[in-house]
Amino acid sequence: MRLVNWLVTTVCGVPVLASGGPVARNQFVRRCAAGDIPPDAPAPAAEIVGRHAPAAARMNDFCWRLFDGDLHAEYPGP
Numbered sequence: 001m002r003l004v005n006w007l008v009t010t011v012c013g014v015p016v017l018a019s020g021g022p023v024a025r026n027q028f029v030r031r032c033a034a035g036d037i038p039p040d041a042p043a044p045a046a047e048i049v050g051r052h053a054p055a056a057a058r059m060n061d062f063c064w065r066l067f068d069g070d071l072h073a074e075y076p077g078p
Contacts, residue, residue, distance in 0.1 A: 001052075001055065001056040001059040001060065003048065003052065004029060004032075004048070004049055004052045004053055004056035005022070005025060005029065005056065005060070007045045007048060007049055008025055008028050008029055008032070008049065009025055011041070011042060011045045012028070012038065012041050012045065012049075014028045021064075021067075022060070022064075025060075026057070026060045026061070026064065029049075029053055029056050029057045029060055030053075030057045030060075030061075032049050032050065032053035032057075033053040033054040033056070033057040035050075037049060037050050037053075058075070058076050058077075059075075061076075062075050062076065
């Protein structure tokens with residue numbers, strides 16, 4: 001998750017705004033998890049993001065629910 005998030009923000013240039021949190025990053029990771037990886041992404045980064053985006057998207061969504069106060073959030077699993 002951390003590697004995918006870092007690659008998305010640092011290499012792919014998706015901003016994480018000070019206000020609003022990582023909404024744009026999480027949306028980008030979800031799109032990558034669905035197979036929509038931008039063609040202009042560097043090949044090594046695109047390969048890593050493509051491979052690990054599905055798990056990163058699930059984990060990002062889970063962490064966001066916890067951060068939002070849902071103490072009963074359950075990890076959706078593989």
